[in-house]
Amino acid sequence: MDFLYAGSWDEALAAKAERPPAVPISGGTDLMVELNFDRRRPEALLDLNGVAELREWEQTDGVVRIGAAVPFTRIIGEIASLVPGLAIASRTVGSPQIRNRGTLGGQLGTASPAGDALPPLVSVDALVEVASVRGARTVAVGEFFTGPKRNVLEPDELIRAVRVPVADGPQQFAKVGTRNAMVISVCGFALSLHPSTGRVGTCIGSAGPTVLRALEAEQLLEAELADGGLWESRAALPQPLMLRFGELASQAAKPIDDVRGTANYRRHAVAVMARRTLGWAWQDYQGGRG
Amino acid sequence: MRITFEVNGTTQSADDVWPGESLLYVLRERLGLPGTKNACEQGECGSCSIYLDGTLVCACLVAAPQAHGREVRTVESFAGADGLDPVQQAFIDCGAVQCGFCTPGLILATDDLLARNPQPADAEIREALAGNLCRCTGYEKILDAVRLASARRVAGGDEPS
Numbered sequence: 001m002d003f004l005y006a007g008s009w010d011e012a013l014a015a016k017a018e019r020p021p022a023v024p025i026s027g028g029t030d031l032m033v034e035l036n037f038d039r040r041r042p043e044a045l046l047d048l049n050g051v052a053e054l055r056e057w058e059q060t061d062g063v064v065r066i067g068a069a070v071p072f073t074r075i076i077g078e079i080a081s082l083v084p085g086l087a088i089a090s091r092t093v094g095s096p097q098i099r100n101r102g103t104l105g106g107q108l109g110t111a112s113p114a115g116d117a118l119p120p121l122v123s124v125d126a127l128v129e130v131a132s133v134r135g136a137r138t139v140a141v142g143e144f145f146t147g148p149k150r151n152v153l154e155p156d157e158l159i160r161a162v163r164v165p166v167a168d169g170p171q172q173f174a175k176v177g178t179r180n181a182m183v184i185s186v187c188g189f190a191l192s193l194h195p196s197t198g199r200v201g202t203c204i205g206s207a208g209p210t211v212l213r214a215l216e217a218e219q220l221l222e223a224e225l226a227d228g229g230l231w232e233s234r235a236a237l238p239q240p241l242m243l244r245f246g247e248l249a250s251q252a253a254k255p256i257d258d259v260r261g262t263a264n265y266r267r268h269a270v271a272v273m274a275r276r277t278l279g280w281a282w283q284d285y286q287g288g289r290g
Numbered sequence: 291m292r293i294t295f296e297v298n299g300t301t302q303s304a305d306d307v308w309p310g311e312s313l314l315y316v317l318r319e320r321l322g323l324p325g326t327k328n329a330c331e332q333g334e335c336g337s338c339s340i341y342l343d344g345t346l347v348c349a350c351l352v353a354a355p356q357a358h359g360r361e362v363r364t365v366e367s368f369a370g371a372d373g374l375d376p377v378q379q380a381f382i383d384c385g386a387v388q389c390g391f392c393t394p395g396l397i398l399a400t401d402d403l404l405a406r407n408p409q410p411a412d413a414e415i416r417e418a419l420a421g422n423l424c425r426c427t428g429y430e431k432i433l434d435a436v437r438l439a440s441a442r443r444v445a446g447g448d449e450p451s
Contacts, residue, residue: 001309002309003291003309005355032350032352033332035353036331036332044309045309045310094333095336095420095421096417096420096421097339097346097347097348097421098333098421101345101347181420181421182420
């Protein structure tokens with residue numbers, strides 16, 4: 001195995017083009033487990049710790065551009081007010097030690113449906129910037145994953161940054177796990193409300209081959225909020241609407257039975273989390289936030 | 291490959307490092323610093339917690355070559371000529387050490403917490419130590435030790451409990 005250092009983004013792209021099988025490593029919180037347990041032996045590692053621009057974030061024109069190697073601790077500490085859903089979810093990742101090292105680029109690259117930061121990114125229509133020596137392109141996070149542990153990256157491409165719209169309304173995230181810290185998600189749910197456009201965003205985590213948007217639930221809620229004049233009145237949401245929202249979210253899940261939970265349990269939990277996150281987000285909205 | 295980095299204030303080198311080797315392995319097996327413990331090797335237990343450039347991390351999840359040219363601080367740096375570090379002393383005074391295997395990681399995690407937040411609330415202590423498993427104490431004595439270390443730190447002295 002070779003170890004390749006990159007001192008700049010251009011060096012990293014050149015190294016990846018020259019050695020496409022080289023696996024990029026930043027925080028190492030996923031990859032090093034596979035190496036420690038002999039599950040994977042890549043022919044080379046490409047270290048991105050020397051690429052300073054990957055650890056920067058900037059806010060321009062209503063968008064936060066988060067470098068692929070900004071660790072979760074900094075997302076929570078520095079930009080929670082701009083991207084609250086992502087910050088809530090980031091706080092549920094691993095432990096302080098893991099959040100100090102783990103990154104969005106890692107969760108996108110690993111492409112596990114249990115990546116906790118992924119549902120909030122999909123629910124707000126974030127974009128992934130990827131690049132190679134051939135050029136750069138952006139991919140909607142919702143179209144980035146092609147299956148469990150699979151994504152649209154070409155062999156010579158690296159993830160540069162994620163562009164997340166600054167929140168224009170309440171955002172929530174919920175996750176079920178066996179305890180309140182340090183757990184891989186059994187399933188999760190992200191919700192974003194966008195009062196200025198009447199949009200509702202959702203995404204289910206860890207209950208399907210990829211994270212999944214709950215389109216019918218979004219459409220139901222958008223229609224009911226508009227038809228009932230609820231965005232303007234900020235009146236209490238009818239209980240049947242909240243229950244129906246949960247049911248439709250549950251129907252969008254495609255869970256399997258595995259060691260962390262059964263498919264039936266996940267379907268049930270997604271319905272409960274969808275209903276609860278909607279309740280919390282609407283309370284935020286009634287309280288004047290957004 | 292050869293990697294060189296600063297460990298507890300001294301520049302050290304390790305030779306014949308396999309590129310996929312963990313920093314934990316280099317510290318324990320190549321540099322003779324066994325205070326940092328090796329248990330789960332997957333970031334679940336916190337026993338291998340160290341500072342890498344001042345950031346609390348699991349040494350088992352850092353590829354050793356990533357530490358090249360950087361600063362590492364381990365539990366071996368805590369006790370000095372004038373005795374134990376106040377966090378270590380608080381763990382002893384509160385009976386927070388039983389088998390002792392998790393203790394180095396917890397000392398580091400506590401030190402990191404108190405540096406950021408000298409007077410943490412109980413919920414903040416629990417969240418900060420959530421990545422460090424102890425199978426002996428049931429955690430209550432550990433929480434006591436963190437509270438004591440915090441109180442002494444704020445009082446600016448090491449008066450006995």
